[in-house]
Amino acid sequence: MSECINAYAKINIFFEIKRKRSDGYHEIDSLMQTVSIHDKVYIKKRNDSRIKLEMDKNIVPKEKNIAVKIIKYYNDYFSLSEGYDIKIEKNIPVGAGLGGSSADGAAVLRGLEKINNFSFNDKFIKSVSELGADIPFLYRKGLARVGGIGEKIDMLPYKFKDYLLIGYPNKLISSRWAYKNSNFLLTDKRKDSSILLRCLKRRDFECVYQNLFNRFEQLVFDKYPQVKQLKEDFIKYGASAASMSGSGSSVFAVYDSRTKALEAMKELQSSWYWLELAEFEY
Ligand SMILES: C[C@@](CO)(OP(=O)(O)O)[C@H](O)COP(=O)(O)OP(=O)(O)OC[C@H]1O[C@@H](n2ccc(N)nc2=O)[C@H](O)[C@@H]1O
Ligand SMILES: Nc1ncnc2c1ncn2[C@@H]1O[C@H](COP(=O)(O)OP(=O)(O)O)[C@@H](O)[C@H]1O
Known part of the structure; x- marks a missing residue:
């Protein structure tokens, strides 16, 4: 069965850089909020171990696409060799500061959970920030204070109505x-x-x-x-x-x-x- 997941974009209501780490990444202090603009990510399990990707705008080559990177990372992490067909309908502008690639990555994670009927644990979700720093937040959605390089998430219970x-x-x-x-x-x-x-x-x-x-x-x-x-x-x-x-x-x-x-x-x-x-x- 194919799953369709909305991949919501984010905005940074507050964004500060705290310090540069020795590995070159930067620790941040940010308030992030998801917004209604979204890509659509369709994901379906295959009977073989191939990973196929279709993206309407040919802007990101398959091997560099976060969706494919996530499946490979998931297979490596859990010692699996599952194959998936993925289709991305892109609406979020690319390189816009709206977290479009991380949103697609987070949607793939949600799709894997739905198809395989399980939930990823926090340790795994934190580790995925290596592939896209905003993935842990976009996997959760809503409003959060985000720290570390993007892996420390404190969800906040406040709702904007504007x-x-x-x-x-x-x-x-x-x-x-x-x-x-x-x-x-x-x-x-x-x-x-x-x-x-x-x-x-x-x-x-x-x-x-x-x-x-x-x-x-x-x-x-x-x-x-x-x-x-x-x-x-x-x-x-x-x-x-x-x-x-x-x-x-x-x-x-x-x-x-x-x-x-x-x-x-x-x-x-x-x-x-x-x-x-x-x-x-x-
Ligand atoms: C600046 C922010 C703020 O939310 O958003 P965007 O403008 O990308 O939407 C994020 O920190 C961006 O996250 P993201 O775009 O996912 O970054 P990644 O692809 O993981 O990293 C791209 C590169 O940015 C640098 N990088 C990223 C995150 C971070 N906390 N410190 C860094 O120094 C690293 O050089 C890394 O190789
Ligand atoms: N599914 C994807 N959608 C958009 N960009 C992607 C995707 N996968 C990988 N990328 C790469 O991620 C880079 C950053 O894109 P994006 O997340 O839209 O911007 P930003 O980091 O400014 O929010 C792009 O230049 C592109 O090379």
Whole structure:
């Protein structure tokens, strides 16, 4: 039987780099939230050990695709040789800071659980962050404080009700590049997500929106001024707040009504490459 799993994208409501580890990875402090924009991942078990992949946009070669890497990792980890047919319908822009590859990886894990009727344990899910740092969070969905390189997840019980507009200015930015060029940013005094956590505890969402933060913003704004322009456009057209997500280049904006978000979308659609209305996803 074939399973169809929605692979939800994420935004970083808060993102700070804590320190560089000796293996080159960076420890982060982030508040991550899944949003309604998603890929569709279809997965079916085969009778042989082959792994077949079909992806509508031919942007990622099979061997580099996270979906295939996950199946291989799973087979190695549990000493299996299972084969699967996987099909990905891609909607999440690639290299946008929306976690599209990790979302597909997490959906494959959920598919494996459904097909084989088991649940992965925490140790396995943590270990998968080696393949895609955002996979442990996207496997769980919702709102969480994320630490380590992405494997430490504290789920948070708060729910946003506003509407989102998410824009992608057609600049593919690699997370590796952003982290590599982040060292000079770290001379600044580090921020801490505990300010936002305090706002959340009081259910004071205005306070959260006033404290959105992304350590990579300045780096990306300097190199790609159109990303800064997109954020300014969102604010100009009625957003309560806006911030870049992850390593960019997408920017999300928060609107307190669907009507306001739709009006902004109408005004901005012709100026920007990709713009979508979204909701917080739990
Ligand atoms: C920046 C963030 C914030 O949520 O999101 P994106 O912009 O990618 O969506 C993530 O930390 C990105 O996660 P992800 O995109 O899954 O990273 P990976 O593919 O695992 O790693 C790509 C490369 O980025 C660097 N990397 C990644 C994660 C991390 N905590 N420290 C790092 O230094 C490493 O050089 C790694 O080889
Ligand atoms: N299924 C996939 N979908 C998108 N990108 C993938 C996938 N598998 C591997 N990749 C690789 O992951 C890189 C990062 O893509 P993505 O996760 O969309 O961006 P980001 O890390 O900025 O959120 C891409 O440039 C691509 O080479």
